Amino acid sequence: YEYLRAGKPIVATNISTHTQIINEDIAVMVDLTLESIAEGILSLLNNPSYAKSLGQKSRQFFENNFSLQKKIEKTKQILNAVMQETL
Numbered sequence: 001y002e003y004l005r006a007g008k009p010i011v012a013t014n015i016s017t018h019t020q021i022i023n024e025d026i027a028v029m030v031d032l033t034l035e036s037i038a039e040g041i042l043s044l045l046n047n048p049s050y051a052k053s054l055g056q057k058s059r060q061f062f063e064n065n066f067s068l069q070k071k072i073e074k075t076k077q078i079l080n081a082v083m084q085e086t087l
Protein backbone atom coordinates (compact mmCIF):
# COMPACT_ATOMS: atom_id res chain seq x y z
CA TYR A 1 0.00 0.00 0.00
CA GLU A 2 2.87 2.34 0.73
CA TYR A 3 4.26 1.78 -2.77
CA LEU A 4 0.89 2.64 -4.25
CA ARG A 5 0.60 5.73 -2.07
CA ALA A 6 4.08 6.90 -3.04
CA GLY A 7 3.02 7.19 -6.67
CA LYS A 8 6.12 5.46 -7.95
CA PRO A 9 5.99 2.89 -10.73
CA ILE A 10 5.71 -0.63 -9.38
CA VAL A 11 7.11 -3.90 -10.65
CA ALA A 12 5.25 -6.78 -9.01
CA THR A 13 5.26 -10.51 -9.47
CA ASN A 14 2.20 -12.44 -10.63
CA ILE A 15 1.62 -14.10 -7.27
CA SER A 16 -1.76 -14.14 -5.58
CA THR A 17 -0.80 -11.77 -2.76
CA HIS A 18 -0.01 -9.15 -5.39
CA THR A 19 -2.73 -9.86 -7.93
CA GLN A 20 -5.44 -9.62 -5.26
CA ILE A 21 -4.70 -5.90 -5.04
CA ILE A 22 -2.95 -4.73 -8.20
CA ASN A 23 -2.97 -5.51 -11.90
CA GLU A 24 -1.30 -4.44 -15.13
CA ASP A 25 -3.30 -1.19 -15.16
CA ILE A 26 -1.26 0.18 -12.26
CA ALA A 27 1.92 -1.92 -12.23
CA VAL A 28 4.27 -3.92 -14.41
CA MET A 29 3.31 -7.50 -13.63
CA VAL A 30 6.08 -10.06 -14.13
CA ASP A 31 6.78 -13.72 -13.54
CA LEU A 32 8.67 -14.77 -10.45
CA THR A 33 12.05 -15.12 -12.14
CA LEU A 34 15.12 -12.92 -12.00
CA GLU A 35 15.00 -12.42 -15.75
CA SER A 36 11.36 -11.35 -15.75
CA ILE A 37 11.84 -8.97 -12.83
CA ALA A 38 14.88 -7.44 -14.56
CA GLU A 39 12.89 -7.03 -17.79
CA GLY A 40 10.09 -5.32 -15.87
CA ILE A 41 12.49 -2.87 -14.26
CA LEU A 42 14.21 -2.18 -17.56
CA SER A 43 10.87 -1.55 -19.25
CA LEU A 44 10.28 1.29 -16.81
CA LEU A 45 13.80 2.67 -17.02
CA ASN A 46 13.64 2.66 -20.82
CA ASN A 47 10.26 4.37 -20.94
CA PRO A 48 10.11 7.22 -18.39
CA SER A 49 6.73 8.51 -19.58
CA TYR A 50 5.19 5.05 -19.08
CA ALA A 51 6.82 4.84 -15.65
CA LYS A 52 5.43 8.23 -14.69
CA SER A 53 1.97 7.28 -15.95
CA LEU A 54 1.97 4.03 -13.94
CA GLY A 55 3.08 5.92 -10.85
CA GLN A 56 0.25 8.40 -11.21
CA LYS A 57 -2.27 5.61 -11.76
CA SER A 58 -1.06 3.71 -8.71
CA ARG A 59 -1.34 6.84 -6.55
CA GLN A 60 -4.89 7.48 -7.81
CA PHE A 61 -5.81 3.83 -7.22
CA PHE A 62 -4.58 4.16 -3.62
CA GLU A 63 -6.56 7.36 -3.06
CA ASN A 64 -9.73 5.82 -4.53
CA ASN A 65 -9.51 2.62 -2.52
CA PHE A 66 -7.23 2.76 0.52
CA SER A 67 -6.79 6.35 1.69
CA LEU A 68 -7.73 7.36 5.23
CA GLN A 69 -10.88 9.01 3.91
CA LYS A 70 -11.92 5.77 2.16
CA LYS A 71 -11.27 3.78 5.34
CA ILE A 72 -13.44 6.19 7.31
CA GLU A 73 -16.23 5.93 4.72
CA LYS A 74 -16.10 2.12 4.73
CA THR A 75 -16.10 2.03 8.53
CA LYS A 76 -19.16 4.30 8.62
CA GLN A 77 -20.94 2.02 6.15
CA ILE A 78 -20.20 -1.03 8.27
CA LEU A 79 -21.31 0.69 11.46
CA ASN A 80 -24.50 1.91 9.82
CA ALA A 81 -25.27 -1.60 8.59
CA VAL A 82 -24.67 -3.07 12.04
CA MET A 83 -26.81 -0.42 13.69
CA GLN A 84 -29.66 -1.08 11.24
CA GLU A 85 -29.57 -4.80 12.09
CA THR A 86 -29.68 -4.17 15.85
CA LEU A 87 -32.66 -1.80 15.74
